[in-house]
Amino acid sequence: MDRKRKHLIRLGAGVAAGLGAAALTWAGLAANAEEPADPKGDFEAQIIGGGDVEDGQYPWLVGLGSPGEGTAYERQFCGGTVIAEDVVLTAAHCVEDSAAADLVVFSGAIDLESADVVETAVADLHVAEDYNDPIAMSNDWALLKLAEPVDVEPIGLATEPEEYDLLETAGWGDTGDGFPTTAQWVEVPFVSDEDCEAAYPDEVDAASMLCAGDLENGGVDSCQGDSGGPIMSPATDEDSDEPTQVLVGIVSWGYGCAEAGNPGVYGEVADFNDAIDEVLAGWAE
Template identity: 30%
Template sequence: MSKSQVHYVLLVLASACLINANSVANRSDADDEGIDEIIGGTTVARGQHQYMAYLRSFYASSPGFYSVCGGTVISNRYILTAAHCVQDHKTGEIANKVEVRLKVYTIDPMDSSAKLITVTGSSIKPHPAYFSNGASNSIYDIALIKMTANLPTSDYYLIGKLYMPDYQDTVTAVGWGHTSSTSTTVSPTLQQVDFKIGAKEECTSFWGSNYHHEYQMCGIIPGKSVCSGDSGGPIVRYSSGYQIYTQVGISSFVPASNGQALCEKGYAVFTRPSAHRDWINANSCLLADGGLCANWYYV
């Protein structure tokens, strides 16, 4: 596959394929996105990755349907996710409601202890440069969701940490979804998988002009990757010295052929939060109303 022939699909069960409680339905073109999950991974132990948020986004143009994504709690007031999780990449329509669920381990059935926060209106903030002039731009595939109230102090353990420097090593992806590019059965539990981030030359060689190293990174291990349904969720690095996870990327898109996700190929692309540090801080660091700033780590 030449650079000019490399296509991609976004990683969300959204925009094209949305679901209600009992069925799967199309909102636009069914060949554009799928509903898959962590590829080649394992089920996490209950209590791990508690910074994960489970998101359902609703659109005024598709009443009764919702999209599914992951996200990260980055402060006592904000969730970090992908822009295409809350804004239609074809039409530019922004979700009119997002259901944020915290403390989630199983989604089928939904954890009885899950904390539900419903967000509407201007509290749903895709990057303003993600969609303009009738088209989306993947280098700005990042969004913030402002929760309706600050997390109580007792829930501060849920807050994740963001990693500032450029990173090229082994990461862990986390998400919910299906087990292959063609699977039709959702995983009921949170999954994770480890893989290696590629150098600029490796990612550019595969993706060509679809990849921008300053704003993105890509995985390079076949059979170890994310897939649709993992959109907006984090890839994290683990520091054994400090015994902490720090987020280095946001799941964005994977290779595709004829509209079918090819998640097993590897080479999934992730947005770098560090490339958008100023935007994140400017839009989420609200000390005046009791909000905390995101934690940026260099370890």
């Protein structure tokens, strides 16, 4: 079985405006369409088994898309997370073949057809130098330097690998009933490295990947269209009793969506946060 990266086919503004993202499904193309020649090609993911994101729930969640005509919904193909006022963290596989000028970021609204969506150009792009090393899809991260700051609260990064109970992931990917205009979110059980490696023998780099999903029953997952978006864990601010979120991972890949035995695989932020800091320091000079 070929691995499906969790991002959407890039249609281009003209095609997207006529076809719409909802014409695609996570399994590939719609049942009445031809299978693409390279099923490992430009795919994204969406949320299965979740519900609508509420205003303010994940202020750092943004969409990544192409510049041009059409709504943000029609042009979005990946997710991303604001980690500084002018920096977005996303998946390397979303942007590895792109230039900065090929990309825009959508922020300010959870509904991609809202008039409140803010479109921001990308001024610079950094793809992880060790992406796909030591194995395919390892170190699946990239940074986008925005042309101007966005009015968005950034999220903090996880700094140490941990065992979790439940994690939360969000995005505009396939829900099983099409592609929503409003971002979806879902809780997904953490899967240990051992169980993750058993699910995907010889395909998991435990140092730079983590897994989440209901191994026994399936039913909850990120899916096509969610790639590059966040998977998060609650944390407690030392100065507050209110729970906050930390970014644990980046939606990366998996087989199918929400299938029992096939958890979602995410880039593990704690493994490469030092490398991220180095890029940010260079951009600040």
